Amino acid sequence: MKQCSRRHAVILPAFTALFFISACNTPTLSQNTNERKEHTILSKQVLINSQQSHTIDYTVDGSLLKRMTIDLSVDKHYGSLSLYANDKLLVNNIDIPRSGRQKLNVLVPFDETGNQKLRFAGRSNNITINEVTFEDVSGLSLPTFEDISQSLGFETEITYKYGGPAVADYDQDGDYDFALNNHNHVPTQIVTNNTDSLDIRYMFSSPRDLHGSSFGDYDRDGDLDLLVALGGGSGTNPTSYELFRNDDNEFVNVSNEAGINVPTRGRSPRWVDIDLDGDLDIALFNAQRPNYDGPIQVFYENVGGGKFENRSIKGLEDAYAERTLVTDINQDGKDDFLIFSPAAVWINKGNWEFEDASSIWLPEHIQGQESIINAANLDVNNDGLVDLYFARGKTHYQLSRKSIDFNPNNQKLDIRDDGETGSTLIEFEADGSIELNDMELVYRLYDGGWAIFLGENKDRKVVNAKGFQPRQRPEEMKTAERFLNISPDMAKGWPDKREQNGMYIGYLGNGKWKAEWVRKQNVFWTISFSLIGVKSVEHDWQPNYRNEKDVLLLNKGGYFVDASDDWNIPPGGDHWGVTHGDLNNDGYEDIFLYRYGFLKQRIADLVLINTGENRFEITTQHGAYHTDDPGHGDMGQAFDFDQDGRLDMLNGSEEEGRWHLYKNTTKNDNNYILVDVNYSPKDKVDPYSASVKVTTNKGRVYQKRIGSAGESFSQSLLNKVHFGLGKETGVKSALIEWRNGETLELTDLQVNMAHSAGTR
Numbered sequence: 001m002k003q004c005s006r007r008h009a010v011i012l013p014a015f016t017a018l019f020f021i022s023a024c025n026t027p028t029l030s031q032n033t034n035e036r037k038e039h040t041i042l043s044k045q046v047l048i049n050s051q052q053s054h055t056i057d058y059t060v061d062g063s064l065l066k067r068m069t070i071d072l073s074v075d076k077h078y079g080s081l082s083l084y085a086n087d088k089l090l091v092n093n094i095d096i097p098r099s100g101r102q103k104l105n106v107l108v109p110f111d112e113t114g115n116q117k118l119r120f121a122g123r124s125n126n127i128t129i130n131e132v133t134f135e136d137v138s139g140l141s142l143p144t145f146e147d148i149s150q151s152l153g154f155e156t157e158i159t160y161k162y163g164g165p166a167v168a169d170y171d172q173d174g175d176y177d178f179a180l181n182n183h184n185h186v187p188t189q190i191v192t193n194n195t196d197s198l199d200i201r202y203m204f205s206s207p208r209d210l211h212g213s214s215f216g217d218y219d220r221d222g223d224l225d226l227l228v229a230l231g232g233g234s235g236t237n238p239t240s241y242e243l244f245r246n247d248d249n250e251f252v253n254v255s256n257e258a259g260i261n262v263p264t265r266g267r268s269p270r271w272v273d274i275d276l277d278g279d280l281d282i283a284l285f286n287a288q289r290p291n292y293d294g295p296i297q298v299f300y301e302n303v304g305g306g307k308f309e310n311r312s313i314k315g316l317e318d319a320y321a322e323r324t325l326v327t328d329i330n331q332d333g334k335d336d337f338l339i340f341s342p343a344a345v346w347i348n349k350g351n352w353e354f355e356d357a358s359s360i361w362l363p364e365h366i367q368g369q370e371s372i373i374n375a376a377n378l379d380v381n382n383d384g385l386v387d388l389y390f391a392r393g394k395t396h397y398q399l400s401r402k403s404i405d406f407n408p409n410n411q412k413l414d415i416r417d418d419g420e421t422g423s424t425l426i427e428f429e430a431d432g433s434i435e436l437n438d439m440e441l442v443y444r445l446y447d448g449g450w451a452i453f454l455g456e457n458k459d460r461k462v463v464n465a466k467g468f469q470p471r472q473r474p475e476e477m478k479t480a481e482r483f484l485n486i487s488p489d490m491a492k493g494w495p496d497k498r499e500q501n502g503m504y505i506g507y508l509g510n511g512k513w514k515a516e517w518v519r520k521q522n523v524f525w526t527i528s529f530s531l532i533g534v535k536s537v538e539h540d541w542q543p544n545y546r547n548e549k550d551v552l553l554l555n556k557g558g559y560f561v562d563a564s565d566d567w568n569i570p571p572g573g574d575h576w577g578v579t580h581g582d583l584n585n586d587g588y589e590d591i592f593l594y595r596y597g598f599l600k601q602r603i604a605d606l607v608l609i610n611t612g613e614n615r616f617e618i619t620t621q622h623g624a625y626h627t628d629d630p631g632h633g634d635m636g637q638a639f640d641f642d643q644d645g646r647l648d649m650l651n652g653s654e655e656e657g658r659w660h661l662y663k664n665t666t667k668n669d670n671n672y673i674l675v676d677v678n679y680s681p682k683d684k685v686d687p688y689s690a691s692v693k694v695t696t697n698k699g700r701v702y703q704k705r706i707g708s709a710g711e712s713f714s715q716s717l718l719n720k721v722h723f724g725l726g727k728e729t730g731v732k733s734a735l736i737e738w739r740n741g742e743t744l745e746l747t748d749l750q751v752n753m754a755h756s757a758g759t760r
Contacts, residue, residue: 038133170249391576410532677757
């Protein structure tokens with residue numbers, strides 16, 4: 001494999017650092033200097049921001065797919081940049097993660113050759129573009145998707161999500177079904193796949209404080225049961241998880257008789273055969289409980305007969321983490337836990353003992369790393385070893401601390417702040433009346449008042465804020481409007497004393513206003529709202545820095561190394577989810593990143609396309625998101641929903657969005673193979689943690705372990721294992737090994753079809 005030199009980050013004084021991403025060419029870019037079409041399209045400094053864009057003429061020739069490298073500077077905090085060609089969006093708000101000078105790169109897919117008007121647009125802060133170059137890219141297939149939700153009757157409510165779906169064939173009819181985790185406004189939903197339609201039903205008759213879920217056959221009767229996590233009222237009312245046995249595709253609550261009874265603040269249920277005796281045990285990862293000295297994490301041994309017994313795992317049971325990824329990190333046949341955040345690796349030593357091996361496996365700067373929202377295990381370089389990807393960002397609670405977005409083009413100011421004791425003040429300008437709307441007050445056991453006080457006289461108003469369950473919503477809110485129009489006369493003056501919980505708005509004259517939201521105690525988890533009609537805004541507090549850098553860890557056979565920069569991982573963003581798979585069937589695993597984006601505006605998620613040469617290329621143009629969806633990128637799973645050999649996407653759009661199912665419509669002549677792994681032939685062990693090793697006729701080897709395609713709070717059982725093969729036309733063998741050591745080898749397999757292994 002060809003090696004090339006790479007430039008690394010150079011640390012310079014603040015605001016002058018120049019960050020480099022590898023400029024090494026790969027075979028997807030023409031290697032011949034005389035033939036390579038790389039040229040500078042902009043070499044003079046231009047300034048762009050929310051109000052000012054920059055347009056240039058450009059003639060597209062050569063490849064329609066270009067790699068844009070842009071050298072730019074941001075005056076403060078962070079920003080984002082978009083690129084349009086003849087007013088069509090080609091790059092959707094690529095993140096500029098920090099102030100100062102830096103280089104970024106992204107793929108630009110043009111529709112046609114010829115003259116184009118390119119427009120560079122910015123958001124958040126002043127961006128100075130220093131240089132832009134384009135380079136032809138060939139031989140790289142961009143994944144594309146189409147939303148098929150409506151055609152399948154898959155229309156869901158607008159609601160909060162909780163860390164993605166759980167995908168599995170729960171009824172064992174040969175296709176994938178899923179559980180949708182909707183937190184506390186809409187009950188968990190079971191979605192049954194009927195091939196040409198999706199049937200949706202609720203697990204509960206009313207909303208509850210619901211978190212992650214997972215399917216697994218704990219009683220070994222051939223169908224999948226369901227484990228659901230319940231919260232604990234912010235730790236004040238801990239409850240147990242609930243286990244639902246699958247009886248002829250009806251889910252029956254058997255928690256008490258099964259022995260699932262330890263009260264927790266439930267987050268992440270996992271089915272794991274911890275003791276490798278063939279049946280599934282339970283690992284429950286939870287939030288901390290205040291004023292509680294007992295174990296945080298809870299474990300149950302499957303003792304047969306539909307019963308579980310609580311087991312202690314020293315060390316691991318006291319480790320702090322709400323989320324986990326199950327995988328066999330050291331490939332000894334036993335499942336280990338990557339827990340986060342903070343990041344730690346716990347290796348299964350057998351006999352219900354685990355060892356914290358973080359200092360051995362994780363680079364020093366990754367040990368204990370925070371802000372990891374999702375993680376995935378995948379083999380990015382096809383060497384047979386388990387690599388790790390960490391999607392990092394800010395959670396709801398972390399975002400709720402002085403987050404601000406202002407768009408002067410539509411004169412809209414969006415704010416999200418916490419509801420803890422304190423006050424937050426802004427000053428802004430508006431020509432005339434303003435509108436306060438979309439207020440959300442996320443309930444936190446506070447039942448006192450919250451009003452809008454206008455002007456010096458503190459004229460009291462109420463809006464119908466979101467964030468309450470019907471039984472929690474104050475009576476006066478129920479008849480109030482969702483918005484409040486405020487004229488300068490209504491809000492004249494500014495009160496000297498602002499001593500009640502609520503929001504104060506005052507007009508000072510000459511188009512100048514003030515607003516302050518006051519919390520005399522902890523009132524809500526989140527206070528968010530929008531102001532319409534704002535021309536400019538000022539504040540003396542530091543805005544929330546909403547960019548974190550993802551991490552790619554390569555497995556070196558006994559330890560991980562941080563390969564994030566070498567592999568061209570995005571240098572920053574607010575990524576709430578990660579899933580993976582070979583999205584274009586070229587033989588290399590790609591990555592799908594879910595981006596939270598702006599507070600009240602959806603932006604495109606990212607696809608990282610694996611070039612097969614130790615590098616990812618980044619694109620925002622794939623179709624697996626909705627520009628008009630008012631939610632945010634959250635989490636999902638990549639899996640072959642319709643079993644046509646192309647990986648589809650089930651994506652959750654957080655808060656104001658819905659669930660969407662996207663069909664993979666990528667057009668190329670790459671081949672694939674599906675290996676449908678069922679129960680082991682002899683002992684009838686379920687497919688969890690089975691490994692599948694595919695060897696092509698030309699000797700290429702691919703290997704995958706059955707589980708989820710990325711995990712946070714939920715766990716999937718993706719046992720119809722998909723392998724992209726590129727131009728390979730035959731498979732010599734597929735070797736399946738179940739976790740109990742049973743093996744089965746399929747030989748001389750035809751490509752572009754599914755092959756079954758094991759018994760149902």
